[in-house]
Amino acid sequence: xxxxxxxxxxxxxxxxxxxxxxxxxxxxxxxxxxxxxxxxxxxxxxxxxxxxxxxxxxxxxxxxxxxxxxxxxxxxxxxxxxxxxxxxxxxxxxxxxxxxxxxxxxxxxxxxxxxx
Amino acid sequence: xxxxxxxxxxxxxxxxxxxxxxxxxxxxxxxxxxxxxxxxxxxxxxxxxxxxxxxxxxxxxxxxxxxxxxxxxxxxxxxxxxxxxxxxxxxxxxxxxxxxxxxxxxxxxx
Numbered sequence: 438x439x440x441x442x443x444x445x446x447x448x449x450x451x452x453x454x455x456x457x458x459x460x461x462x463x464x465x466x467x468x469x470x471x472x473x474x475x476x477x478x479x480x481x482x483x484x485x486x487x488x489x490x491x492x493x494x495x496x497x498x499x500x501x502x503x504x505x506x507x508x509x510x511x512x513x514x515x516x517x518x519x520x521x522x523x524x525x526x527x528x529x530x531x532x533x534x535x536x537x538x539x540x541x542x543x544x545x546x547x548x549x550x551x552x553x
Numbered sequence: 554x555x556x557x558x559x560x561x562x563x564x565x566x567x568x569x570x571x572x573x574x575x576x577x578x579x580x581x582x583x584x585x586x587x588x589x590x591x592x593x594x595x596x597x598x599x600x601x602x603x604x605x606x607x608x609x610x611x612x613x614x615x616x617x618x619x620x621x622x623x624x625x626x627x628x629x630x631x632x633x634x635x636x637x638x639x640x641x642x643x644x645x646x647x648x649x650x651x652x653x654x655x656x657x658x659x660x661x662x663x
Contacts, residue, residue: 441596470649480597480640480653493650527596531649542649544596 439464441530441545449551455516458548462509462530469511470542471503474525483526486511515550523552557641562658565635571628573657575641578622585644586617587651588626590637597640597653600626631661 442461450456462469470493471483485493486505503513509530515522526549529542558576565571577586585604589597601608601615603624608615614627628635640656 468649470651472651472653479655480591480651482650482652485649487649493648495650525594529596529649529651540649541599541602542651543599546596547594 441528441543443526443528443545443548445548446546447549447551449553450518451553452518452520454518455514456518456550457512457514458526458528458550460511460513460528460530460545462511462528463532463543466530466532466543467509468531468540468542469505469509470529470531471511471513472527472529473497474527474547475521475523480527483513518552520552523550525549556652557643557654559639559641559654559657561655562660564660564662565628565631567633567661567663568630571631571635571659571661573626573628573639573641573659574623575626576623577641577643580621580643583646585646586615586621586624587642587644588613588615589640589642589651589653590635591640591656592634592637600639602644631659633661633663635659636661 444459468487470485474480482495484503489505505511525547527547529544531540531542587602588600591597603615617624638656
């Protein structure tokens with residue numbers, strides 16, 4: 438079974454631009470979460486999606502947004518990029534089917550975004 | 554969200570057991586203890602989780618104290634490939650949201 442895939446793997450943008458990152462979960466997984474990892478702040482939760490609905494959102498400005506499609510694939514968008522948005526963006530999927538049922542999360546390799 | 558406290562770094566000789574402690578004194582009754590590890594610049598990898606009983610799988614063992622305020626991850630025979638940052642996380646039952654702390658950087662040496 439293929440793992441979580443993220444595209445692109447590397448990206449360079451300039452301040453003020455916007456960027457869209459893509460995540461394809463493991464086949465059959467309906468829950469997708471996004472995380473940002475920086476040397477200063479570590480791993481921070483961004484969003485959680487389940488069946489196209491955002492279930493949780495981390496403490497990030499409105500420039501960060503996301504969505505999930507009917508095939509469970511997810512995208513996140515960052516508008517008006519700032520230097521501090523340079524980070525590794527990680528996506529994780531799980532086979533979670535209903536509330537109260539725990540499932541392990543599988544992380545993708547991440548997208549490394551550099552903002553110049 | 555419950556917070557966890559871990560030592561910033563630990564060393565372990567190859568072939569010996571690595572015991573990684575974690576404090577989670579504010580954990581609530583329906584929260585689980587999860588362990589993940591991250592090898593340099595890769596996505597975190599799930600290791601093990603537990604509620605109140607000790608757990609063991611092919612990768613590690615998890616020992617949770619009776620009061621659930623702390624736990625220990627045990628890698629029984631550490632190898633050089635176990636060098637990574639290990640994160641102890643307290644997770645609620647109704648969410649996939651993981652709150653990562655600073656973790657423990659485990660260095661396994663020959």
